[in-house]
Amino acid sequence: MTSDSRVIVKVKRLTPEAQLPRYEHPGDSGADVVAVTDYTLQPMQWFAVPTGLSAEVPMGFELQIRPRSGLALKHGVTILNTPGTVDAGYRGEIKVILLNLGSVAFQINKGQKIAQLVVAPVAWGKFEEVDELSSSQRGNGGFGSTGITYVEAGNEQS
Secondary structure, three states: OOOOOOOOOEEEEOOOOOOOOEOOOOOOOOEEEEOOOOEEEOOOOEEEEEOOEEEEOOOOEEEEEEOOHHHHHHHOEEEOOOOEEEOOOOOOOOEEEEEEOOOOOEEEOOOOEEEEEEEEEOOOOOOOOOOOOOOOOOOOOOOOOOOOOEEEOOEEEO
8 A cells, every 4th residue: 555545556558459447536436447348238138348558456455346327327337246356366357347227339439438447455264163052132034024026936925
């Protein structure tokens, strides 16, 4: 970390047109990343959009790949595995799995902002096997336990 408490993330350009992640405004939590290829994303189609970047994330941190709200609101385009994770040990190309939930094709263009990267701390758990768990008010109430109906494998539940 630097004297201003920012985490140093080393980034390598894999292609000449790749752009380093960039914060658009002071106080932003996400740094914008852009596409390095053109692609037409059909409705209900997803595609791993290359960014032309790889990164060295420090141990104890991850990069979270998050959707851009403007793409979601205006075009119905989001990230399939949101948030995506770039682990500290990964050195391959960062790709963004965009999903078009809209009703019309969405054109991705080189240099277009497609996602945000958020540097986040990681806590590791120590998983211990036990015979019993302590009780809680919620207990084993899961999907729909608060009275909201949901559908699981084609069966409506409440």
